[in-house]
Amino acid sequence: MPKDIIQQLDCIFKPKSIAVIGASNAPGKWGHRMVNNPLNTGYRGAIYPVNPTEKTVLGLPAYASVKDIPGAVDMAVMVAPAQYVPQAMRDCAAKGIKGVVMITAGFAEVGAEGKKLQDEVVQIARQGGIRFVGPNGMGMFSSAADLSLSFDVAPRKGKIAFISQSGTFGGMLASMANAKGYGLSKFVSIGNQADLTAGDYLEYLAEDPDTGAIVFYMEGFKDGRRFFETARQVVKQKPIIVYKSGRTEAATRATMSHTSSIAGSDVVFEAMCKQAGIIRSYETGQMFDMAEALVSMPLPKGNRVAIIGSGGQGVTISDNCELLGLKVPEFDEATKLELKKSLPSHAPVPSNPVDFAGGTRTADDEAKVADALAQIPYIDAVITNMPSYRGWGGNAAAARASIEGAELVAAIPKKYGKPVITLRWRGPTGDIAQDIVRAAHIPAYDTPEQVARAMYALATYARIREERNGG
Amino acid sequence: MPKDIIQQLDCIFKPKSIAVIGASNAPGKWGHRMVNNPLNTGYRGAIYPVNPTEKTVLGLPAYASVKDIPGAVDMAVMVAPAQYVPQAMRDCAAKGIKGVVMITAGFAEVGAEGKKLQDEVVQIARQGGIRFVGPNGMGMFSSAADLSLSFDVAPRKGKIAFISQSGTFGGMLASMANAKGYGLSKFVSIGNQADLTAGDYLEYLAEDPDTGAIVFYMEGFKDGRRFFETARQVVKQKPIIVYKSGRTEAATRATMSHTSSIAGSDVVFEAMCKQAGIIRSYETGQMFDMAEALVSMPLPKGNRVAIIGSGGQGVTISDNCELLGLKVPEFDEATKLELKKSLPSHAPVPSNPVDFAGGTRTADDEAKVADALAQIPYIDAVITNMPSYRGWGGNAAAARASIEGAELVAAIPKKYGKPVITLRWRGPTGDIAQDIVRAAHIPAYDTPEQVARAMYALATYARIREERNGG
Numbered sequence: 001m002p003k004d005i006i007q008q009l010d011c012i013f014k015p016k017s018i019a020v021i022g023a024s025n026a027p028g029k030w031g032h033r034m035v036n037n038p039l040n041t042g043y044r045g046a047i048y049p050v051n052p053t054e055k056t057v058l059g060l061p062a063y064a065s066v067k068d069i070p071g072a073v074d075m076a077v078m079v080a081p082a083q084y085v086p087q088a089m090r091d092c093a094a095k096g097i098k099g100v101v102m103i104t105a106g107f108a109e110v111g112a113e114g115k116k117l118q119d120e121v122v123q124i125a126r127q128g129g130i131r132f133v134g135p136n137g138m139g140m141f142s143s144a145a146d147l148s149l150s151f152d153v154a155p156r157k158g159k160i161a162f163i164s165q166s167g168t169f170g171g172m173l174a175s176m177a178n179a180k181g182y183g184l185s186k187f188v189s190i191g192n193q194a195d196l197t198a199g200d201y202l203e204y205l206a207e208d209p210d211t212g213a214i215v216f217y218m219e220g221f222k223d224g225r226r227f228f229e230t231a232r233q234v235v236k237q238k239p240i241i242v243y244k245s246g247r248t249e250a251a252t253r254a255t256m257s258h259t260s261s262i263a264g265s266d267v268v269f270e271a272m273c274k275q276a277g278i279i280r281s282y283e284t285g286q287m288f289d290m291a292e293a294l295v296s297m298p299l300p301k302g303n304r305v306a307i308i309g310s311g312g313q314g315v316t317i318s319d320n321c322e323l324l325g326l327k328v329p330e331f332d333e334a335t336k337l338e339l340k341k342s343l344p345s346h347a348p349v350p351s352n353p354v355d356f357a358g359g360t361r362t363a364d365d366e367a368k369v370a371d372a373l374a375q376i377p378y379i380d381a382v383i384t385n386m387p388s389y390r391g392w393g394g395n396a397a398a399a400r401a402s403i404e405g406a407e408l409v410a411a412i413p414k415k416y417g418k419p420v421i422t423l424r425w426r427g428p429t430g431d432i433a434q435d436i437v438r439a440a441h442i443p444a445y446d447t448p449e450q451v452a453r454a455m456y457a458l459a460t461y462a463r464i465r466e467e468r469n470g471g
Numbered sequence: 472m473p474k475d476i477i478q479q480l481d482c483i484f485k486p487k488s489i490a491v492i493g494a495s496n497a498p499g500k501w502g503h504r505m506v507n508n509p510l511n512t513g514y515r516g517a518i519y520p521v522n523p524t525e526k527t528v529l530g531l532p533a534y535a536s537v538k539d540i541p542g543a544v545d546m547a548v549m550v551a552p553a554q555y556v557p558q559a560m561r562d563c564a565a566k567g568i569k570g571v572v573m574i575t576a577g578f579a580e581v582g583a584e585g586k587k588l589q590d591e592v593v594q595i596a597r598q599g600g601i602r603f604v605g606p607n608g609m610g611m612f613s614s615a616a617d618l619s620l621s622f623d624v625a626p627r628k629g630k631i632a633f634i635s636q637s638g639t640f641g642g643m644l645a646s647m648a649n650a651k652g653y654g655l656s657k658f659v660s661i662g663n664q665a666d667l668t669a670g671d672y673l674e675y676l677a678e679d680p681d682t683g684a685i686v687f688y689m690e691g692f693k694d695g696r697r698f699f700e701t702a703r704q705v706v707k708q709k710p711i712i713v714y715k716s717g718r719t720e721a722a723t724r725a726t727m728s729h730t731s732s733i734a735g736s737d738v739v740f741e742a743m744c745k746q747a748g749i750i751r752s753y754e755t756g757q758m759f760d761m762a763e764a765l766v767s768m769p770l771p772k773g774n775r776v777a778i779i780g781s782g783g784q785g786v787t788i789s790d791n792c793e794l795l796g797l798k799v800p801e802f803d804e805a806t807k808l809e810l811k812k813s814l815p816s817h818a819p820v821p822s823n824p825v826d827f828a829g830g831t832r833t834a835d836d837e838a839k840v841a842d843a844l845a846q847i848p849y850i851d852a853v854i855t856n857m858p859s860y861r862g863w864g865g866n867a868a869a870a871r872a873s874i875e876g877a878e879l880v881a882a883i884p885k886k887y888g889k890p891v892i893t894l895r896w897r898g899p900t901g902d903i904a905q906d907i908v909r910a911a912h913i914p915a916y917d918t919p920e921q922v923a924r925a926m927y928a929l930a931t932y933a934r935i936r937e938e939r940n941g942g
Contacts, residue, residue, distance in 0.1 A: 004861025028866060106817055166783025172896065176917065219786060245786045248793035283920050284787060315690060315716045316755060322719035346577055369651060425643065446647065448752050 009130045009196075009204040011099030013142040013186060014047045015074035019097070021088050022104075023049030023057040030079045030103050034149055034262040035060065035141070041154035042146035042192055046071060060250045065371050066095045075099040077139070077149060082106035085135070086120050093128025100125070101149060102134035107215035108192050118194050125195055134189055137191030138167030141174075141184060144210055150174070158183015159212035159295035160288065161205045163198060165190055165219045173217060177288035180446075181403040181438070185210040206234040216242045216288045226275045235277035236398035236468045239461040240296045241385035244269055268371075277464040279457055289450045290457035296441040297419035299462035300380035304329050305455055306373035307353035307386040313423065313448065314353030317383055320452030326459055328352050335376060342369045364405030371408050374416045381458065383451055386408060386422045387432055388446055410440030419458050423451050478668075479602045481780070482570035484613040484657060487516045487543035490537045490568070492559050492573075493551035494528040494763050496679060501550045501574055503904055506531065507611070513617035517542060525596035528548035537566045539801040546570040548610070548620060549603075553577035556606070557591050564599025570874060571596070573605030580607050590790035591666050596666055608662030609638030612645075615681055621658055630674015630683035630766035631759065632676045634669060636661055636690045644688060649761035651917075652909070656681040670697040677705040685714045686758045699747045705878055706748035707939045710765045710932045715740055716754040729919050735873030748935040750928055760921045761928035767912040768890035769934035771851035775800050776926055777844035779837055779855040782921065783892065785824030788854055791923030797930055813840045822885060835876030842879050845887045852929065854878060854922055857893045857905055877904035879910030890929050894922050 018038065024031030035049050035058045035325060048071075049057035052064045063069050064075060066088070076097050080088050082104050092100060107118035118135065125132055143157040150171055155178045161311055162177070164170025167189040174187050188201055192227065194445030198221060205211045214234070221227055231240050247266045273280045281287040304324060304327045308316050320326045331339070339350040347356055354369055370384040412420040424444040438444060447453045468470055489509065495502030506520050506529045513540050515754055521529035523535045534540050537547060537559070551559050553575050563571060578589035588605065595727045604611060610620030614628040621642055635641025635646070638660040645658050656679065659672055669692060676682045685705070686718075692698055702711050718737045744751045751757040775798045778788050789799045802810070802823055810821040813836055818827055825840055841855040857877075883891040893908060895915040909915060916922045 028869070054896070059719045110817060110819070164783070166786070168786065169783030172784065217781065219782060245783060245790050247790045248799075283918070285918055285920070310639045312635070312688060312690065312716060313642030314644065316640065319716050321719045328719075346581065348581070442475070447754070447756055449756070 005200060005203045006207055009200070011074050012101060012131070013144045013147075013204075013208075015099065015147070017048065017071060017073050017075075017146075018043075018045060019048040019055075019063075019069060019073045019076040019091075019092075021050040021052050021066060021076055023051045023054070023062060024079075025054060026270045031107075032058070033050065033152070034077045034079050034103065035414050036150050036240035037150075037152055041151065041418050043148070044146060045074075048073060050076075066091045066097065068318070069095065072309045073097050075101065077466055078104050078135070079100040080104060082114070082117060082135075086117070086124055089121055089124040089128065092130060093124065098130060100130055100132035101137075102132050102191070102194075103137060103149075104134070105136040107194065112271045115327050118192065122194050130195075132195045132198075133188060134191035135194060136167075137189035138171055139189055141187040143183075143185050150189060151387055155187070155222070156183040158185060159210065160184050160215055160291045161186040161208065161213070162202050162215045162217070162288075163188050163190060163205075163213040164217040165189065165193075165198075166217060170217055173284055173287075178291075182288050182292045183446070185212075197223040197227070199230050202227060202230050202234060202240070206230075206238060209413075211238065213239045213241065213291040215281075215291050216240070217284070217287070218242055218244045224272070228272050228274065229251055229311075231276040231278050232468075234426055235461075235464055239279060239291075239457070240277075240462075241281050241287050241290055241294075241457070242273060243284055243287050254275060261276065277468055278466075282384045285450075287447060287452050289454050293419070293421060293443045293454035293458050294461055296443055297421070297458055298413050298417050299465065300459055301457050302380040302460070303429035303459040303463075304378055304380045306331075306376065306382050307332065308356075308369055308382070309423065310356045311351055313385075314355055316448040317423070317451055318353050320449055321383075321455060324452055324456040326452070326455060329378060331376070339369060339372060344371065356416070364401045364408060367405030367408040370420065371412060372416075374412045374420065375420050381418055381419075381455060382412065382420045383455060384420065384422055386388055386424050386437060402433040403436065410437050410442055413440075413442070419455075421445070421451055421454050421458075423448065476671060477678055479569065480671070482545050482677075483611070483620075484679075486543050486570065486618070488519065488542060488546075489516060489527075489618075490521050490540060490544045491517040491549040492521040492537060492547055492549050492563075493555075494522045494533060495550075496523070496525060496528055503529070504623070505548045505550050505574065507622055508619050508621075509578070512619040512622065514619070515617060516545075519544060521547075522702065528696060537562045537568065537686070537882045540566065544568050546572065548607070548864040549573040549575050549921045551575060552583070553588060553606075556846070557588070557595055557888050560592055560595040560599065562600060564595065565650075569601060571601055571603035572608075572610055573603050573662070573665075574608060574610055575605070576607040578606045578665065589663065593665050596883060599735065602671075603666045604659060605662035607638075607664060607732030608660035609642055610660055610734060611912075612658040616657050626658070627652070627654040627935065629656060630681065631655050631686055631762045632657040632672075632679065632682040632684070633688070633759075633777075634659050634672045634687045635688040636664075636669075637688060638662065641688055644755055644758075647756065651756075651759065652765075652915070653759050653763045655685075664693050668694040668933040670694045670701050673698060673701050673705060673711070677701075677709060677809075677890075684710045684712065684762040686762050687711070688755070688758070689713060689715045690717050695743070699743050699749075702747040702749050703939075706932075706935055710750060710762075710811075710928070710935075712750045712752050712758050712761055712765075713744060714755055714758050721893075729747045729823075748939055749933075750931055756897045756921075757924050758823060760925050762892070763894060764925035764929050765932055767914055768892070768929055769884050769888050770929055770936065771890055772933070773851040774798050774934075775849055775851045777850045778852050779827075779840055779844070780824055780894065781827045784856075785826055788922055789824050789920040790892070792926060793922055795860065795923055797798075797923070797926060800849060802847070802907075804845060810840060810843060813843065835879060838879040841891065842883060842886075845883045845889050850889075851891055851892045852926060854926060855891065855893055857874070857908060866942065873904040874907065877907035881908050881913055882885075883912075884913070891918070892922055892925050892929075894919065 024032045048063040051062045054062045108115040141148045493502045520533040525533045579586040610621045
């Protein structure tokens with residue numbers, strides 16, 4: 001990987017100081033948000049608002065030009081109207097600014113005139129040694145700098161990097177991931193990709209120590225060849241997940257006007273993903289469900305899954321696993337006899353999926369079975385319930401057992417080097433077991449479909465990584 | 472439809488008094504829950520605990536047998552151990568009880584011995600004129616009686632009936648639907664279906680005025696022929712949605728031990744659904760997402776959808792709609808010119824999906840476009856954002872516009888007889904617009920996939936209904 005992209009993008013993702021060109025005191029304006037968000041979401045570097053007519057913006061001294069700023073500036077956020085951007089970029093170059101996040105719209109996406117202006121800006125940037133995000137984007141978030149331009153409320157920190165070709169929608173998807181409890185290392189709304197393209201971000205994130213999985217929402221590729229060639233290398237170390245929209249006629253029509261990129265044939269895209277070792281996501285939410293498992297779990301040695309889940313839950317998870325090509329192997333007789341001891345007397349002879357037939361004797365029964373399943377040589381991964389039980393009526397023993405069960409499940413990955421994934425139970429549990437399991441970074445999902453999809457991602461990436469690293 | 476099934480099941484779903492046979496003072500026991508849940512979730516009828524060794528259960532006078540209860544008893548909840556059930560059923564018959572919800576396990580699902588016991592219980596019930604739910608189930612909920620046996624917290628009331636072959640998992644699915652804001656009219660965990668089968672519940676619900684859509688989680692059918700023949704008739708008035716698990720090998724293995732039913736070939740099942748006019752759900756959550764739209768929206772005249780959604784959102788919803796066979800037709804030139812007036816100046820010429828290019832001028836802009844789209848003769852349905860905007864910085868005009876936008880969207884179904892479906896926005900909106908739209912029963916979903924699936928259900932059921940009612 002080229003080292004200069006790291007230095008270049010570090011200016012953008014780890015700036016010690018930022019200028020906001022087009023800063024504004026008017027709530028609702030981007031120039032207001034771009035000062036307000038960093039102020040409110042933990043950014044500790046210097047913020048220099050740039051506005052030729054204001055003395056201060058949100059209480060901070062404002063400057064007529066970046067050139068007037070006394071200190072050094074690592075990165076500039078550009079929210080000035082499009083026609084002022086060429087001059088502002090020249091000023092940035094003069095000031096020695098090396099990175100810009102360009103929010104401003106009105107470039108290639110609006111037609112030939114805008115495209116011309118965009119090309120001019122690119123040329124100024126090249127001459128001035130500036131790399132820039134956008135234009136026509138919604139900014140970025142970087143956990144390394146505690147810098148959130150895109151979000152009014154700082155997202156949860158984590159190891160998932162999310163690169164989105166759509167700004168508003170990308171932000172919405174990131175919020176949904178946040179609501180599910182997943183954490184981000186980076187978010188970038190890449191806009192028109194006039195300078196930095198998907199392939200550049202990919203190169204940078206491959207080396208980013210904060211990032212464990214790289215997730216893309218894409219509509220079309222500007223640098224397809226380079227992107228897929230880079231991906232081919234990156235997947236040796238980190239998983240890449242791509243959701244691509246523009247699979248149908250109306251969507252393609254919309255994509256062309258949206259980011260002026262052409263949505264290629266879906267069949268071609270599918271083949272390119274396979275070849276590159278990219279995991280494809282077929283639903284928007286799946287991107288993050290899969291990434292969450294990939295950043296937190298050891299990879300399985302194979303695709304053989306043991307499942308715990310009463311009745312319909314086990315049936316439905318098994319269905320979904322097998323439909324995704326995972327194996328749910330039947331247990332041998334010795335294992336069945338051993339497992340029977342941990343099941344309630346009315347439960348049938350254990351089979352895979354393991355059915356507790358409507359009840360456990362104590363709250364850690366399932367966890368003990370999960371631990372036992374993880375020890376079976378022909379089982380590569382375990383799916384189980386979140387070991388949280390209410391202990392009706394304030395039963396202390398039940399509450400204690402549920403904590404012990406949680407500890408047991410949480411320990412599985414380190415103890416046996418095998419992944420474990422849990423299905424979260426809804427309802428008024430208010431159970432600390434859930435927190436214990438989550439604190440150990442055991443992924444927890446709401447639906448059987450998500451659980452199976454996450455396990456599929458682990459098994460698929462394990463295979464990709466083995467193949468790419470020469471078995 | 473036979474009238475006697477209505478009378479029979481009314482005893483179970485609208486009982487004025489219930490006995491709980493096997494009632495217990497021990498928290499954690501089913502005998503405790505079955506008294507505690509009705510007490511805590513709004514049931515206003517009489518509750519008679521039956522327990523030969525207790526004087527009171529949860530403060531209520533207990534009786535040694537149902538025969539000792541002074542007043543009339545409409546329905547009995549059976550939680551006594553399996554071996555006592557035959558005698559308890561004889562007592563019920565003697566008392567003149569006509570309906571039983573049998574929670575007790577240890578019947579056909581545990582083997583030949585249990586099957587024999589189950590057959591005996593069925594015979595006693597037949598002789599005594601008793602119809603019963605279960606055994607080996609998790610009870611029921613009926614909004615008509617404010618009676619919740621299955622849930623510790625009464626679910627939201629609504630027009631969706633949910634019949635589940637899996638008890639614990641069915642309860643979990645119902646809780647998930649509840650968390651999404653959907654309301655239930657009935658929930659039944661049908662267990663082994665020793666007496667009442669899926670087809671019986673279907674017949675009853677077809678005539679139930681509280682039920683607008685009937686949802687099934689099934690693993691296999693005991694009365695397949697009757698179920699599908701009944702469904703064929705019912706779909707003329709009400710939509711039926713079925714999720715069936717047991718599509719793969721491991722799942723089938725689990726199903727056989729779970730409710731002793733045999734999962735048939737998935738291809739056969741698919742064909743039977745098509746023939747009967749049943750809408751099939753391929754994910755557990757989809758059942759309720761589809762039902763929610765069906766109970767609240769008028770049916771579209773066709774499958775042509777207009778979509779509002781900035782950038783990636785519109786693209787992704789279009790993709791999902793077209794992948795499900797819906798049409799997203801391009802607008803004619805006159806419409807485009809008219810719509811252009813409602814869009815920000817930097818937005819491209821409107822196309823379907825309509826892209827606001829990153830911003831609206833006022834919060835009701837999108838709502839006005841939604842209203843305009845609903846008036847187009849070749850558009851059958853509209854998908855739009857929830858018209859909720861934060862109005863940064865306490866902007867009163869923005870807040871007011873968002874309320875007016877919400878009213879406009881909420882009025883579309885009645886004004887034009889066309890359905891409208893919204894995509895909910897996450898984040899710190901705290902917006903009353905959302906409540907206004909929801910109060911008008913406009914469905915709101917979290918993901919583009921859900922939105923498209925809900926619209927698919929409306930268009931599909933509109934077609935089924937038209938075909939079945941002779942065009």
